[in-house]
Amino acid sequence: MGFKRKNKLATKLGVLFLTSIMLLEGILFVVLYFGFLNERVMVETDALIARGNSHRDVLEKHFDRSTREHVALMESEAETQVVITDTRNNVLSHSNEMTSEIENTIESVNSTVVDGGIIEGDWGKAPFISSISPVKIKGEQVGYVYMFLDTSGIRDVRDRLTSQFLIVMGLALFLTIITIIYLSRIITKPLIHMKEATQKMSSGEHDVSLKENRNDELGELARAIQRLSNDLLRLKNERSDFLASISHELRTPLTYLSGYAEIAKRENLSPEDRSRYLTIIKEESQNLTNLVKDLFDMAKMDQKGFSIERENIKLCPLIDEVREKVKPAFENKGLSLYTNCENDITISVDSDRFSQVLLNLLDNALHYSGAGKTVRIEAVQIENEVKIDVIDEGEGIPEQDLPYIFDRLYRVDKSRSRKYGGSGLGLAIAKDIIEKHHGTISAKSRVGKGTTVQIVIPGVE
Ligand SMILES: Nc1ncnc2c1ncn2[C@@H]1O[C@H](COP(=O)(O)OP(=O)(O)OP(=O)(O)O)[C@@H](O)[C@H]1O
Ligand SMILES: [Mg+2]
Structure with a gap:
């Protein structure tokens, strides 16, 4: 386990960081090392040659003992050293102690071919940089001026540079x-937490909690995952609630059915009673059929592939059509139904689905209003929005129930709604369909006064 596997991202970023620092440092080092150091060596070398040449110039005027001693004495105070020899490389004067290295250098020079300049320039290895200046009087070679510069100073600078470079490398590491x-x-740990949370979620555990209150993208991601987990949990709960309600909805009529069937089977039953029970059985099975059909509709709508087939249609004729359909039922109950539709409203809808919505709303108005009341459908277009109101003067919906009436299987008064076979799916289906048309549906109501359900959908120019 461990550090390496878990911290791949951090390690990668770290190595990138290290590489860029090293690269920068390397470039800096090369520039300093070769630029600055070589420059310094060049200056020192030139100075050495110039100094040797100026001694030679003095000696070319007087190549006598006292001048040579004078030159040697002057040089003994400087960082450099001078050695003056005759043409056979015998030492005549020298400024400082003669070391074996200096002697070796002098001996190694083939004095007959040299004509001045650097004889040892490798400051990295040799203890000295050395130069030679031949002394000529009237065209004749009389001796040589050797100059020596201790290289330890330059090497010190180089060593300091190297050690500082190493310190910086260590610091970078x-x-x-x-x-x-x-x-x-800051990066890997939260990511691992999130990965673990999503793994938990996919294995069916939905109550993950990611305590991430950061402001950056990782915080956003954590919050998104948290939201997803909450949504999943909610959906899971909703689904199991829904299944529980459905099974209840199916069980109740089935109990009735078997109960009444049992009674209808009795032999000593009068033909009228038997026919009454059989009617109830027929009605209940019709209700069951309706419920199953509604459930099926809803299941279809939940499917991803479910699509509505829109076409541009005139709203008013559609409303008239729906109205003709429900007219007998309204007349039967003694309800008046009026429509008020602004001419020329065009909407882009799936006309079958949209009629179903209107039918569901009128069905509610019919069932939850007493005889003699009025139901109105009003349609207007305001700018780009088409508003359709279904207004009744029925029993109304209590305020505390209003937020839930569009939920599946929700009924305000279960027993009353059941009496006519309502299952609490009509408005849920209506809402599904309207939302598929990018519209909204809402209800306002006052108990005892009536209910208004409003649909708002985008209009067509
Ligand atoms: N116009 C209305 N007046 C009074 N209450 C209403 C009205 N419309 C809906 N409700 C209440 O809202 C509940 C949900 O309505 P919905 O149409 O979804 O179901 P339902 O009418 O009970 O059954 P279904 O429509 O599936 O046959 C109803 O049970 C009823 O209590
Ligand atoms: Mg209904």
């Missing part, structure tokens, strides 16, 4: 480790 730890805390 340390910073990288800190960065990796920090990144793993």
Whole structure:
């Protein structure tokens, strides 16, 4: 397990960080090392040659003992050293102690071919940089001026540079480790938590909690996952509630059916009673058929592939059509039905589905209004919106029930609604259909005064 596998992202970022620092540092080092250091060596070398040449110039005027001693004495106070030899490389004067290295250098020079300049320039290895200036009097070679510069100063600078470079490298490495730890805390850990949460969710555990109150993208992601988990939980609960209600809805009429069938079977029953019970049985089975049909409709609508087939139609003729359908039932109950439709409203809907919505609303108005009341359908277009109101003067819906009437299987007064076979699906289906048309449906009601259900859908220009 562990650090490496779990912190892939942090490690990758850390290595990237380290690489860029190293690269930057490397470039800096190369520039300093070769640029600055070589520059310094060049300046020192030039100065050495110039110094040797100026000694030579003095000596070309007087190549006598006292001048040579004078030159050597002057040089003994400087960082550089001078050695003056004759043409056979015998040392005549020198400023400082003669070391074996200096002697070796002098001996190694083939004095007959040299004509001045650097004889040892490798400051990295040799203890000295050295130069030679031949002394000529009237065209004749009389001796040589050797100049020596100790290279330890330059090497010191180089060593300091290298050690500082190494310190910075170490520091970068340390910073990288800190960065990796920090990144793993702020990036990898929350990611792992989220991964674990989604794994839990897919294995059916929906009450995950991600305590993430950060403001960045990771916080947003955590909150999105949290929302998803909450939604899943809600859907799961809704589904099991719904299944429980459905099974209840199916069981109740079935109990009636078997109860009444039992009674109808009795032998000593009068023909009138028997026919009454059989009628009830017929009605109940009709209700059951309706319920199953509604459930089937709803299941179809839940399917992803369910699509509505829209076409541009005139609203008023559609309302008239629906009205003709329900007219007998309204007349039967002694209810008046009026429509008030602004001419020329065009809507883009699936006309079968849309009629079903209107039928469901009128069905409610019919069932929840007493005889002698009035029901009105009013349709208007305001700018881009078409509003259709179904207004009744019926019993109304209590305020506390109003928010739930569009829920599946919700009924305000179960016994009363059941009496006529209502199952609490009519408005839920209506809402599904209207939302598929990108519209909204809402209800206002006052108990004892009546109910208004309003549909708002986009109109067609
Ligand atoms: N116009 C209305 N007046 C009074 N109450 C209403 C009205 N419309 C709906 N309700 C209440 O809202 C509940 C839900 O209505 P919905 O149409 O969804 O179901 P239902 O009429 O009971 O059954 P279904 O329509 O499936 O046959 C009803 O049971 C009723 O209590
Ligand atoms: Mg209804």
